[in-house]
Amino acid sequence: MRLYVLLASILLAGCATSPQDCDLHAQDPSFLTKLSCTTSGGYRQKVDDQERHVLQSQRDNKIAQQNLADTQIREQASSQKLADEQTRLKAARSDLAQTLKKLKSSKSHSQQRQQEINQLVKLQQQSQQASSASDVADIEQKIAAAKDRIKVLEQANSIQ
Secondary structure (H helix, E strand, O other): OHHHHHHHHHHHHHOOOHHOOOOOOOOOOOHHHHHHEEEEEEEEHHHHHHHHHHHHHHHHHHHHHHHHHHHHHHHHHHHHHHHHHHHHHHHHHHHHHHHHHHOOOOOOHHHHHHHHHHHHHHHHHHHHHHOOOOHHHHHHHHHHHHHHHHHHHHHHHHHO
């Protein structure tokens, strides 16, 4: 009979313990608490919850690492694009300076030549303000158009 009473009290203690009460790191849990947590599966549930939490943290970490890698790739692409634009702008400025120098050193002193020099000086000032790829492309087109006009001017002067 006593055995039945003891067994009944253990079973009731096992039923009375919730998984939240089953702390694996508790300092001084009673024998009955340990027994009820073990028999009710409270410890197992606590371990399963912690494992799920670890797995979720690992998934979150993996996603964060992928986001970081994607951001670094975009940053490298942007840096490369910027470097390319700066190189194009530097080449356009150099071409513009050479064209202006050539035009200034020309022996002809016509009004059209002076207008072209003034336009090229303005274009040089614009090139200092260039801040985007479209600005660089616009300057490159204007330089090409100015070179064409100068070529026509030089041909007209050589005919005269």
